[in-house]
Amino acid sequence: MTPDALALQTETVAAWTALAPAILLGLTGLALLGVDTLWPDDPSNAVLAGVAAAGSILSFAVTGWFLVAGTGQASTGGAIALYGDALVVDGMSLFFTLIFTVVTAMVVVAAYDYLDDHSHRAEFYSLTLFAATGMAVMATANSLATVFISLELASLPSYALVAFLKTDRGSVEAGLKYFLIGAVSSAVLAFGISLVYAVTGSLVLGDVAAAIGTPEMAGVLGLGVLMILGGFAFKTASVPFHFWAPEAYEGAPAPISAFLSSASKAAGFAVAFRVFVQAFPLEAVPAGVDWVIAFQVLAVVTMTLGNFAAATQENVKRMLAYSSIGHAGYALIGLAALTAGGPNGDVLGASMAHLLVYGFMNTGAFLFIALVEHWGVGRTFEDYNGLASTAPIAAVAMTVFMFSLAGLPPFGGFLSKYVLFYSAIEAGFWWLAAVGAVNSALSLFYYSRVVKAMWIETPVADFEIESRPVGLYTAVLFAGVGTLLLLPGFGPVIETAQTVAATLF
């Protein structure tokens, strides 16, 4: 046993504390199981939701503090590599952890009301927190092995959460579909990783990049890269592994739809950004393995398919599911507009900032659906007719989300989309920006249908809204205020995102 082999165990105490956000999320999940262990018959919903929210907000605060204090960034000596380079804490991982934790906090607060008359609440909260832990680890994964493990840690609780409404056929069917497609894409990802390992002889991203220049077995490498891309396409709900998304988002409990379409998608992008930029750098990959072209095709197809399919939906939740696929297409520009020596940090940073804004506006929109489901109003556009007269505050928030998702000026979504498309033009891909802009214009059509139904149409049937659930309202309004505040506050966000993204290249 050489001392080198034991290097893994001689980390200083200070270094592992950089993982505090992920550790806090995991401990909160365990604490929720502890609460359920102490009172197995009737754990109080308020206690469970309180513990879950406190844990995720604490983790959010720690992440924000790290980001401001410069942990893992250039100002304090660069990225912190842990456990033999298996994990790395840097600005990008903290930025993404910020998205995961704030979405988790909103989701668990909203779930307090949503789960009012359900059993197995402790399982719901703890699975959510464990999935969030997996996402936080995904953002820090620096080796293909940890990439796979953390992706599974985020996915497995998600499968169970989608099928949480055990007696609802839609939920169970959605869970099964999500699980089957997830299993196939995990297999594809693992196979891709094995091929890359066969060519480069390493799983650590940096070592893969160092060994990638040898032209020997470029075909096998290309196949491996393509398969890894497929695995990430599943997690981000991009073409060609997107078709689980409409079913899963529609069938799942609405807070879980919010969680999956915002946090889980962002986690997929976090890991895709790091793997492709760090392990397969454009300067080093052999000519046959030009993955940027693959991402360009995927970005265009994903955003077009998502938006066109969304325009034809009658069900609001399903429309949001397809719009979420469309937004995955926008975020893919972050990888599709990369060039050797181009303004790569700006492009990637713009995509990260868009995912942060998207985390607020999309979570808010799905939580509004949760609110409507809680009231027992139907699911189609017609059922939303006249909602503004009975629930004006929530309708205002929903209007903000819809216009922000469409990218209209006075909201956060406008600036993030503008910067994203602008950075694509800056990098020389004006046609990517053009396709994105055309799709955004189309998306205004179906987003405004919701607004029109709520404010202009008269209700087809009388319905009574007998409750104003505190948790759901808090979460929806928080998301709405966040979406609004991200307009004046977008400057520091995009600055941070582009600075931390630039250090990856």
Added chain:
Amino acid sequence: MSEWIAIGALGLVAVGIPLGMMAVSAILRPAVPEQGKGATYESGEIPTGTARVQFNIQYYMVALLFVVFDVETVLIFPWTVIYRSALSQGVALSTVLWPMLAFVGILVVGLVWAWRNGAVEWVKSPLANRQKTERNA
């Protein structure tokens, strides 16, 4: 390509030997059909009942909990192998011991939770019991 030829030859031999043995014994042996030869081999015991036994679905939970210990073993084994040599080479006890304690601790939390929530409680169904006695009678 020569090493691939060797592998192909190995494959041919690997398939050929058992096939050859079966062919030779089929030619040489006398045919004496007998009822006992068709019976299921039960280590010399006389087989009783059918092989199509239904297991209780509740074994499923036991099997799931077994996986917890199974995975635990997989990590504890390599850890025990390096434990002593790591200590003798001057690695602090806490750096060697704590990760494993944390790992086992996480599993214990899960196990205790499952236990408290009735995962190992054997639910007796009166209907199933009745059917069982009827089938056996």
